[in-house]
Amino acid sequence: MDEFQQIIEFEQLMFKEGWAVVSWPKEYGGREATLWEWLIFEEEYFRAGGPHRVTQNGIFLLAPSLFAYGTKEQQDRILPRMAAGLDIWAQGWSEPGAGSDLAGLTSRAERDEQRGGWILNGQKTWTTRGALSTHIFGLFRSDPESQRHKGLTYFLIPVDTPGVNVRSFARLDGVEEFADVFFEDAFVDDSCVLGQPGSGWSIAMATTGTERGLTLRSPGRFLATWERLANLAQGREATATQRGSLVDSWLDVRAYQLFTLASVSKVVDGKEMGSESSINKVHWSESDVRMHELAMDLLGADAVIDDEWSRGFQFSLAGPIYAGTNEIQRNIVAERLLGLPKG
């Protein structure tokens, strides 16, 4: 909890100095940075040892959808507080019965015409930082006759709404930040709907030329990890095999950095970053696991200690799972990029 508070304070300081949301419009606290400039900022941020941002789900996942589909009222109400770290947003995507198969979600929203809003019932799970967030965004089935990705509505929900209950539980890396979020007849008014009722799926799936469409994780993060790994190797008298793995990891990180540059070049040329983002996701997540496996190996007996590297290792194992499992990503690569038939 302490660490979370520290990071919030740091992020609030970043906002004051105009660094919280560099690519946003100036009216919302941004610097209107281009994609190139955003990449440079991220590289320097991680090089300087900047912490994992607790505002990231809001800033990188929700904000692009708000810019694309939100009303002016919603943008004015939500974005400045998000950028300032006053509201912390969690992504309420997965449900106990809907992980990879998000369209199988069953949480529902019942129209309450009289009060001008919706009554939410259901449950979201594995909600990162759910217990520490002030707001949550997620999809609810608003058309009871609907199936799969049809008839879903995108909601923006304050966590202190009556009927919303959060239960936190621990992640593998010991961080107590996962949460179940229960909705029991929780009423939200129409201003909590993003876009049109029933259009939730397409809003959630839309990727744009912003950093969200480009990549969830900027190369700067992994460059910084590799530097720390190289220092660790130096301090531990690495074997030839370990040094070989360190070189391979450098290649992974450098490839990712250049792949991102090539992708930005395409986006800047007006081309869409489509399913190539699946290549990107598999690559960074598995590269990160390999780097951390090497770290554990370099630590030798010290790998038994619960510290930055062992926690980082355990967290790296989440990478191939979140933001679409790597199995799903490989299916996308095979089906949409190679054109292979669905099963």
Added chain:
Amino acid sequence: MYLGFDSEQREIISAAHDLLEDCCTPNVIRDSWAGEFPTSLWQQFVQMGAPLALVSEAHEGMGFSFVETVGILEEVGRFAVPAPIMETINVVAPILEAAQEWELLEAVGAGKIIATANFDRSGFISYPKADVALVLQGAQVKLIEMKESSTTFERTIDGARPVGRTDAPGRILELDDLVIQRAWMGGVLGTAAELLGLAEQMLQMTVDYVKVREQFGRPVGSFQAVKHRLANVLIEIETARPLVYAASWSLSEGEPEAERDVVAARVAIARAALNAARSCLQSHGGIGYTTEYDLSLWMKRSWALNASWGSASQHRERLSVLLGV
């Protein structure tokens, strides 16, 4: 900060692609297995001015950089061209220009003589039926008149790319160390570019095959194991690709990290190409294992090239030194 080809470069590469698609069919490669040099292809290549791609316009060259030639050589790899195009473009012509060997340069450019090169100190010369070969001797470049020397031909994994040894003395060319280093890097980068094209073509052939080959009532490409395997090949190719292109830029610009970038590209593409060959063979099943089926031509070329201009682990060792790791 732009990583990609511009429209002019894309046109050049496209022209190379179209030419090779036309005149480097699998039959041409099989003819090379039977000992025939692809003369008609070579003439077309000469007519395009390609041998002197890197030579300055002042000396009748095209004035291209490694950026253009990396794109051209990717196509050469894609079509598994059985001729010393890479060696000529990236190594021989720039060396002859730097050594001011104008007669030889003109002859190479006009297709009057065919040249090859190998700087990996293995003693092997690819396409030894060429007229001249450039090799390293100590820290210097030696030019060998191949027709005047006795060549021992080796039986190789890729019969379309003949390999031999010669004991001819040759003559040393007057060259700056930097020029030699650049040519060595050009050969390593050119090999990487060819491997990139080879890997892409093997994957394409395989994707086409598994879409139509049916077993158990469905295309084998619809099975997740096959899909994931081929997805992995694409991921490795697409993450090696920017390393190859970035290296072509650093080498062209004479950047301080040029060697690091070229060596990195070579190591990355080695892994991608080996996996491509293996996974593509596996996805084909039994038919991939026959030499009647064209995949074998590409696989064998990829293995032969992977052993040339330095092995992947030699380059990895070098990269380790350059990274200070």
